[in-house]
Amino acid sequence: xxxxxxxxxxxxxxxxxxxxxxLFLVADLxxxxxxxxxxxxxxxxxxDVGLFEWAQTYGRVxxxxxxxxxxxLPLLFLLAINTxxxxxxxxxxxxxxxxxxxxxxxxxxxxxxxxxxxxxxLILLGDLSSYLLALTxxxxxxxxxxxxxxxxxxxxxxxxxxxxxxxxxxxxxSRRSRAIDATARLSFTDGKGAxxxxxxxxxxxxxxxxxxxxxLKDFGPQTPGGGMGGKPHVNLIVRKDPGIKLYxxxxxLFTAGLFMYVWExxxxxxxKDERL
Amino acid sequence: MASMTFISQYSYVPAAxxxxxxxxxxxxxxxxxxxxxxxxxxxxxxxxxxxxxxxxWPMLPxxxxxxxxxxxxxxxxxRHIFKEGSEGLPRIALIVAIAVLALFFPKDYxxxxxxxxxxxxxxxxxxxxTAKACLLIASVEAGMLFRRRRHGKDLNSHRYGxxxxxxxxxxxxxxxxxxxxxxxxxxxxxxxxxxxDSSIAVAMATWCYYACFLHLHLSRRWTSSGRxxxxxxxxxxxxxxxxxxxxxxxxxxxxx
Numbered sequence: 001x002x003x004x005x006x007x008x009x010x011x012x013x014x015x016x017x018x019x020x021x022x023l024f025l026v027a028d029l030x031x032x033x034x035x036x037x038x039x040x041x042x043x044x045x046x047x048d049v050g051l052f053e054w055a056q057t058y059g060r061v062x063x064x065x066x067x068x069x070x071x072x073l074p075l076l077f078l079l080a081i082n083t084x085x086x087x088x089x090x091x092x093x094x095x096x097x098x099x100x101x102x103x104x105x106x107x108x109x110x111x112x113x114x115x116x117x118x119x120x121x122l123i124l125l126g127d128l129s130s131y132l133l134a135l136t137x138x139x140x141x142x143x144x145x146x147x148x149x150x151x152x153x154x155x156x157x158x159x160x161x162x163x164x165x166x167x168x169x170x171x172x173x174s175r176r177s178r179a180i181d182a183t184a185r186l187s188f189t190d191g192k193g194a195x196x197x198x199x200x201x202x203x204x205x206x207x208x209x210x211x212x213x214x215x216l217k218d219f220g221p222q223t224p225g226g227g228m229g230g231k232p233h234v235n236l237i238v239r240k241d242p243g244i245k246l247y248x249x250x251x252x253l254f255t256a257g258l259f260m261y262v263w264e265x266x267x268x269x270x271x272k273d274e275r276l
Numbered sequence: 277m278a279s280m281t282f283i284s285q286y287s288y289v290p291a292a293x294x295x296x297x298x299x300x301x302x303x304x305x306x307x308x309x310x311x312x313x314x315x316x317x318x319x320x321x322x323x324x325x326x327x328x329x330x331x332x333w334p335m336l337p338x339x340x341x342x343x344x345x346x347x348x349x350x351x352x353x354x355r356h357i358f359k360e361g362s363e364g365l366p367r368i369a370l371i372v373a374i375a376v377l378a379l380f381f382p383k384d385y386x387x388x389x390x391x392x393x394x395x396x397x398x399x400x401x402x403x404x405x406t407a408k409a410c411l412l413i414a415s416v417e418a419g420m421l422f423r424r425r426r427h428g429k430d431l432n433s434h435r436y437g438x439x440x441x442x443x444x445x446x447x448x449x450x451x452x453x454x455x456x457x458x459x460x461x462x463x464x465x466x467x468x469x470x471x472x473d474s475s476i477a478v479a480m481a482t483w484c485y486y487a488c489f490l491h492l493h494l495s496r497r498w499t500s501s502g503r504x505x506x507x508x509x510x511x512x513x514x515x516x517x518x519x520x521x522x523x524x525x526x527x528x529x530x531x532x
Contacts, residue, residue: 026485033478
């Protein structure tokens, strides 16, 4: 029985399986690429409604366009299993032979691929958690002084002020100005109307509040005096995403592993040249 | 006054011409002249890139990848071309192919959108171009090694190491480009991955392909020839994705 389990464990972590899975993933993603290029994409609501709901509605109805994605999910799952088993076997081996390394630095650098492998699993887990657990409210339009309720809470978010930065276009002879950024001041009030928090949001600079992140999706006016009768407004995406921290942790760990790997690669080459 | 768009379209013409002349000079075994023409072409390419960036700044110039790719491949290959002389012709041929396609098949002009006003969008683009350049150089190098072997020469380990070195750098830059893109998507829209965009499938397919390459040496089934073939095919994949997504229908480069 134990031998049987060990054999399955080793087969799951084999490098041959990793190669086959990666090649299947390439083929599947190329298929997905052509589907997405065809312009029929039912994926837009995926980030808003979550994986379960999306799979049962858009995913199932447009199966011709989403089948590649449903193939992708088990492939990624198998890759995560393969990566975990393969790298755990090798990390165990490295720690067992720790004394064979000249120093901690050299040993530490040898862990770099495994750092990236574990990071990949974190990224996949984070992404899966986001798709299963995140709450997204994609369109929250606020005009000056107006507020909207943050879903599932009693808090209101209100637009207090909006400053739009314009830039003259260099490409046209008319040299019109158009908006390149906006800074909005938001305040949050509780059920009794008391301001509990306020902050500034701009393009690519979200604001965090009680586990929610608010992103500036759109704003107006986009030209001086234009849009919605020149009335200043913002459109916010409000998200509560418990998977994002895991996802970002994976990204940072992968980046650290990557730098260690490149560092070791340069160091090894340098040592080789020295010997020559 | 000529608009910036007009200047950025025009300024790439001398770069492409100089690349073609450089290839012709190297083919005729005027190697030094070829290198000088290539350097001149890269300078003209730099001017064109500067105008394209100035046109969109502080936002990202959209669909300008091929114009930057010819520069990145040229800079990466320059030292090899200088050393190899006429043997390095396939490297210049790649630069010429990219330049000519970029010149005659530019994508329609798109106004940059304000969400691209972040350092992450620029890192996504620049790391992505650098990654593609490294992977294409690796592919050409692998092809040249194949040719050497067909002519009865050994696959020397130093040059094989160079192929895997370029791929290592390409993979590293591709990963950083993807992470920068994810950060950009998260800050701008709240989701690190946006599935309705085909560029995510392109990036992931390329990433999986080269992750696979980096694992091939651990398998006994893959000989060095097989791995070289894999690297050559990878270059074709990168070229296909670049040209399919970033190029448009044929048109003269606004020479009117």
